[in-house]
Amino acid sequence: MNVLPNEKKSTPPWxxxxxxxxxxxxALAADLAWRLGPELLNRRNYQPTLDLVSPIELAALPTATRFDFPLGTEHGAMAYNAQPFTENNHLGDDLNGIGGENSDLGDPVYAVADGRVIFAREGGPGWGNIIIIIHAYPEAGVRKYVQSYYAHVQTMLVTPAQQVRRGEQIATVGTAGGKYLAHLHFEMREFITPFVGAGYRKDTRGWINPSEFIRAHRGAADDDVGRAVE
Ligand SMILES: [Zn+2]
Structure with a gap:
């Protein structure tokens, strides 16, 4: 069949x-953005990547050669543990001032070792304010990482990305907004990523007995007094 050169293919109309x-x-996308925008932009609803610890930041962490207790004296005296690790599936220790009840409300909470703050904000219902610090420490010649986790605190004195020294006051003991008698829920974790946990869980993989860890890594003689920031 002969095709004429000026023959056009018919295109369908738009x-x-x-x-x-x-x-x-x-319109649907605009409506969703309009309605969900404030929620999506609310920093409390997601984990800002700024808080994630990069390999460079991990490498730059100071080596913590010594750990102290976060409440009472650096030995852990003048404080008691009302609910130890694994009791009732507890993932931490509940540290209290020896006066009992709310006598420790507002007492200073100290960084247990040199490190970097990777989380400092409201943790949601049941938690109140939470501070997480990441530490690098040597064990059997290997550089390891550990998180210290301080919950229900009243006042937070540090912000994410801040470097802290052992013994530096980072917060005050609180009640999680009146939910409990004042105490410090204190965890030690093997994780690097900052996250708010459940507080109670049967499977404790990733969590460390906090008081046991501190005692094993005091790195100081028991007659060493003073919590001075070096
Ligand atoms: Zn607790």
Whole structure:
């Protein structure tokens, strides 16, 4: 068959229904952005990547050669543990001032070792304010990482990305907004990523007995007094 050079292929006309669908999708996206925008931009609802610890930051962490208790004296005296690690599936220790009840409300909470703050904000219902610090420490010639986790605190004196020294006051003991008698829920974890946990869990993999860890890594004689920041 002979095809004429000026013969055009007939193109279908612009489907107007498609324009309608596109307009509908655009309106839907705009509506969702308008309604969900404030929630999506709310920093409390997601974990900002700024808080994640990069390999460079891990490498730059000071080596913590010594750990102290976060409440009372650096030996852990003048404080008692009302609910030790694993009791009732507890993932931490509940540290209290020896006066009992709310006598320790507002007492200083100290960084257990040199490190970097990777989380400092409200942790949601049941938690109140939470501070997480990451530490690098040597064990059998290997550089290891550990998190210290301080919950229910009243006042937070540090912010994420801040470097802290052992013995530096980072917070005050609180009640998680009146939910409990004042105490410090204190965890030690093998994780690097900052996250708010459950507080109680049967499976304790990743969590360390906090008081046991501190006692094993005091690195100081028991007659060493003073919590001076070096
Ligand atoms: Zn607790």
């Amino acid at each position: 489907p107007w229904w498609l324009a309608g669908v596109l307009l509908f999708l655009f």
